[in-house]
Amino acid sequence: MNAKKQPINYEVWRKFLLILLIVFAVSCQKETEDLSIDAQSLKAKKNQVNAPFEFTGVVYDISATPDGSIMVGVNSGTARSIQLIKKGEVRTMQEVQVNTDIQGIQAIGTGNAFFTTGGSDLAEDGELYRVSNGNVRMVADLGKFEKDNDPDAYEGIQWKDQECESDPPDFHAGAQNNPFKVTALDGKTALVADAAGNTVLQATTTGEIDWKVLLTPPLNESGDFKILSENEDLTCYVQPVATSVAVGQDEYFYVGELTGAIPDGFPTGLSRVWKIRKDATHVVCNEKVTSNDYELLVNGLTSIIDLEVGPDGLLYVVEYDKGSWFASFLPDFIQGGRISAYNTESGELIKEVSGLEFPSAITFDKKGDLWLLEKNVMAPSVRMLDPDEWEWL
Numbered sequence: 001m002n003a004k005k006q007p008i009n010y011e012v013w014r015k016f017l018l019i020l021l022i023v024f025a026v027s028c029q030k031e032t033e034d035l036s037i038d039a040q041s042l043k044a045k046k047n048q049v050n051a052p053f054e055f056t057g058v059v060y061d062i063s064a065t066p067d068g069s070i071m072v073g074v075n076s077g078t079a080r081s082i083q084l085i086k087k088g089e090v091r092t093m094q095e096v097q098v099n100t101d102i103q104g105i106q107a108i109g110t111g112n113a114f115f116t117t118g119g120s121d122l123a124e125d126g127e128l129y130r131v132s133n134g135n136v137r138m139v140a141d142l143g144k145f146e147k148d149n150d151p152d153a154y155e156g157i158q159w160k161d162q163e164c165e166s167d168p169p170d171f172h173a174g175a176q177n178n179p180f181k182v183t184a185l186d187g188k189t190a191l192v193a194d195a196a197g198n199t200v201l202q203a204t205t206t207g208e209i210d211w212k213v214l215l216t217p218p219l220n221e222s223g224d225f226k227i228l229s230e231n232e233d234l235t236c237y238v239q240p241v242a243t244s245v246a247v248g249q250d251e252y253f254y255v256g257e258l259t260g261a262i263p264d265g266f267p268t269g270l271s272r273v274w275k276i277r278k279d280a281t282h283v284v285c286n287e288k289v290t291s292n293d294y295e296l297l298v299n300g301l302t303s304i305i306d307l308e309v310g311p312d313g314l315l316y317v318v319e320y321d322k323g324s325w326f327a328s329f330l331p332d333f334i335q336g337g338r339i340s341a342y343n344t345e346s347g348e349l350i351k352e353v354s355g356l357e358f359p360s361a362i363t364f365d366k367k368g369d370l371w372l373l374e375k376n377v378m379a380p381s382v383r384m385l386d387p388d389e390w391e392w393l
Helices: 010-019 022-029 142-149
Strands: 058-064 070-076 079-086 089-096 102-109 112-117 128-132 135-140 179-186 189-194 199-204 209-215 227-230 235-237 242-247 252-257 271-277 283-285 294-301 304-309 315-319 337-342 349-356 359-364 370-374 381-384
Touching (some): 070 102, 135 199, 142 209, 209 252, 294 315, 294 337, 304 359, 315 359
Parallel strands (some): 058 359
Antiparallel strands (some): 058 070, 102 112, 112 128, 128 135, 179 189, 189 199, 189 242, 199 209, 252 271, 271 294, 359 370, 370 381
16 A cells, blocks of 8 residues: 555644654553552563563653663653663662653663653643652753743744644644653753754753754755645644754764654655754754754654664664654554664764664663663563674665
8 A cells, every 4th residue: 555645644643743652641541540650660570581671651761870770761640650670670769740751761870860751732841850869850841941932933943833733622823842852961961852842952950941953844855844734824844853862972962853744645764863063052953054063964764763872982873663653553554663873973874773663762781782662652661682683784
């Protein structure tokens, strides 16, 4: 069947854009308020060496700690917690009381981490939290920043019209945010990929927030911004959707895109990876413009959902599914996801692992082993990737 002839459900893609996969968790959130985390989230298990740890609930991100443990942000209905995979066991590091799901998580020490929570309509939610030695505090109100500034609509080249966010009754015209993945510049400063805001935000533990990067739409065959829909009064562009950010070992950091819906077919081959100077700010990543502050490192990818710089200096890129994120709604179109490793100077593809089942996040432990989260909203599991799975190119 020709995928390009499939009708596009714009309500579905808007929900994915704003909440990014949280739509699948709705059924899990019903009738679970009285269930304990032990009953819902701690059913992680390891039956044999290198077998996956399985979780009940929804998991969006993982992060390795300096002592070799793996932090896992578990959402089981309204019970949310950070779990630790340590020495073959799973234990609770911290239960958290937040309005929306834990999305990104970044360890900044043993027992210390940043984490983000999901956005909601008109940027009413979405925060950056710091966990430190058993204490949890909200350090940056990212939703308020979006409401007050809405950078993709009012900063840079102002390419997005707020009316394009309207999809009642779920979403309304105005500022929208969804803080997804997070990484640390240091123990007091985080970079947050805001998926619905199409930005990377820089936030500190003292509440200071600014937009560091603004993404622009992918280009069409004519070199113009790709249009999703238009009429005489309104033009809406295909949204880049910032999902991931990784800090390099040099003076650069990297940003990955998911890519929103397109007018026909599935958004394949449109996702990009940008290479940006760490000391730059208010960077507008635009393929039409050259700059000393950024460059397009890799393009032609599909549904990037995570990035990490490995101990070998390569940039590891996670693509959710070859058929795009639409495959998570249409099982017949599942083609398998991929992790690929690139040279950060040339953008050359060095090695890859393909055929993965909705790979969703990666992290490297202190020994340099890669840990992988798969099936983030369906039956999440976390495992160490077998080095023999890599195909060198």
